[in-house]
Amino acid sequence: MNFFRQAALLALTGLRDLRQRRGAALVTLISVAAVVGVLVSLLAIREGTSIFSPRAARADELVVMGRGARNGFQSVLSRDTVLTVEDAPGVKRDAHGRPYAYAFVLVPVDAMKRNGKRGTVYLVGYTAGVDLVEPDVRAIAGRWYRPALHELMVSDPIRKMYKGMDIGSHLSLRGTDWTVVGVFAGSNSLSDSLLRADADTVMSTFGRNTYQQVNLVVASPDSVNRFTKAVTDNPAIAVDVKTVADDFQQNFGQLNQLLDFIAYFVGGAMAIGAIFGALNSLYASVDSRRREIATLRAIGFTSGSIITSVLAEGVALAIPGALLGAAIAWLLFNGNVVSTGGLIFHLSVTAHVLIVSMAWALVIGLIGASLPALRAARVPVARALRAT
Numbered sequence: 404m405n406f407f408r409q410a411a412l413l414a415l416t417g418l419r420d421l422r423q424r425r426g427a428a429l430v431t432l433i434s435v436a437a438v439v440g441v442l443v444s445l446l447a448i449r450e451g452t453s454i455f456s457p458r459a460a461r462a463d464e465l466v467v468m469g470r471g472a473r474n475g476f477q478s479v480l481s482r483d484t485v486l487t488v489e490d491a492p493g494v495k496r497d498a499h500g501r502p503y504a505y506a507f508v509l510v511p512v513d514a515m516k517r518n519g520k521r522g523t524v525y526l527v528g529y530t531a532g533v534d535l536v537e538p539d540v541r542a543i544a545g546r547w548y549r550p551a552l553h554e555l556m557v558s559d560p561i562r563k564m565y566k567g568m569d570i571g572s573h574l575s576l577r578g579t580d581w582t583v584v585g586v587f588a589g590s591n592s593l594s595d596s597l598l599r600a601d602a603d604t605v606m607s608t609f610g611r612n613t614y615q616q617v618n619l620v621v622a623s624p625d626s627v628n629r630f631t632k633a634v635t636d637n638p639a640i641a642v643d644v645k646t647v648a649d650d651f652q653q654n655f656g657q658l659n660q661l662l663d664f665i666a667y668f669v670g671g672a673m674a675i676g677a678i679f680g681a682l683n684s685l686y687a688s689v690d691s692r693r694r695e696i697a698t699l700r701a702i703g704f705t706s707g708s709i710i711t712s713v714l715a716e717g718v719a720l721a722i723p724g725a726l727l728g729a730a731i732a733w734l735l736f737n738g739n740v741v742s743t744g745g746l747i748f749h750l751s752v753t754a755h756v757l758i759v760s761m762a763w764a765l766v767i768g769l770i771g772a773s774l775p776a777l778r779a780a781r782v783p784v785a786r787a788l789r790a791t
Contacts, residue, residue: 717772
């Protein structure tokens, strides 16, 4: 009888024996399900915040800020500076000569969530050109805001999460009445966290006379250096240029690293408990079958096939637990919208998250089965056969 057939027969025998060890096996299954469920939910948060990661950024999109500013809140750009940036060489233009560029000004707005808690959203005033740079943002209800009027649009997640954000609702901002005229949706991006309005109208309401940032698209990869040199060497303006990927890394890199650490640290701590559960169950299996295993070794079954069979039993306990935990996390969290610090993102249980969680479960099963497997293979045959 070859090695694989020996291992398969032993594994089937061990699995049939699980009925006599239902309690220990159930503890292992529940432990693995809990580990995978928590890991999937934490990784779903990490996947949701990936919209703020460098890999979510366009390679041909650049950000222009006031010199020395780390983000839009610290940046100041005059109207003349914005015009100079938009006219610089290397900026992509449409058939009518319009630059693929827009400036914006943003202000925080207090709002009330539907659960009664207070939150913050950001009102962003855009100049013309935003439709060229962000063509995926579209109105899904109502209409777009009109310039020079106190009208704004809300993102679909904001409408669902906050009170008074439906079409026709009125917001009082700085003593001025603003009307919600439309709802927009993008591609699950940073724009989900925003209210949109006309830049000049926002600046007038909040007493601003400068913009904060310019986003633009270059005509080609070769245009990046040409554009950057043209604006940074211009003595009439003082700006810094960076890619959107660099901007995301600078502002959200630490957040993503923290979420990675929390997910794997918590998952690892819980995995240790699941490993002990697997050890308990599989040690019980080995002890209950000690004479049987010794007899099989005496008639020619190899130690390798015995070790393989116990490892397979550990994996067989881990996989159902992993599937149960992943299914529960998917039902409870996938697609949920989270708002924190003015940022809105969707929890996302992706194929990558499921693959990572299944690999985690397999590692738990294999580690939990390794010591019992070695014990089963090392027990002296004569002593095991004499045991009652």
